[in-house]
């Protein structure tokens with residue numbers, strides 16, 4: 001009798017343990033998917049997320065690109081004001097949609113295609129009202145993930161895509177209390193980051 005109670009208790013405890021493990025696994029999976037996978041969102045969800053990158057007066061007439069089932073960007077909807085919005089730049093857990101003018105669309109396409117330098121011939125403007133992320137190593141912004149680099153979250157901001165030089169312009173080359181700096185300084189993809197919330201623009 002005593003033995004069987006112990007055995008039953010052991011079996012119950014063992015089962016509870018297993019259940020906990022299974023539930024923990026589901027939790028982790030569920031979290032990752034819900035927060036991160038823009039590619040698995042519906043087209044409407046992607047359009048909504050993309051448009052949240054710009055103030056309403058720009059978003060309302062902007063074109064949107066969305067990820068298709070093949071993982072490639074395709075037209076989600078056409079626009080009329082020259083701006084194009086995308087649901088994510090880095091596809092990290094924090095949403096980082098961006099709305100960009102024609103010059104930045106060219107700049108961004110060149111970056112995605114690993115072109116040695118951007119081909120836009122005029123400065124471009126882009127909005128990231130939800131903020132974004134970048135890699136930093138030893139207090140310096142680096143362009144890609146590398147050993148020792150960490151992801152740093154950016155507040156809502158807008159950008160001027162033109163290869164300004166931090167030394168020549170005397171702008172800082174890293175995030176600082178002013179909120180403005182040259183990102184990717186010294187590279188052809190240098191651009192000015194302005195940590196101001198685009199949604200406050202009137």
Ligand SMILES: [Cu+2]
Pocket residue numbers: 159183191193
């Ligand atoms: Cu930037």
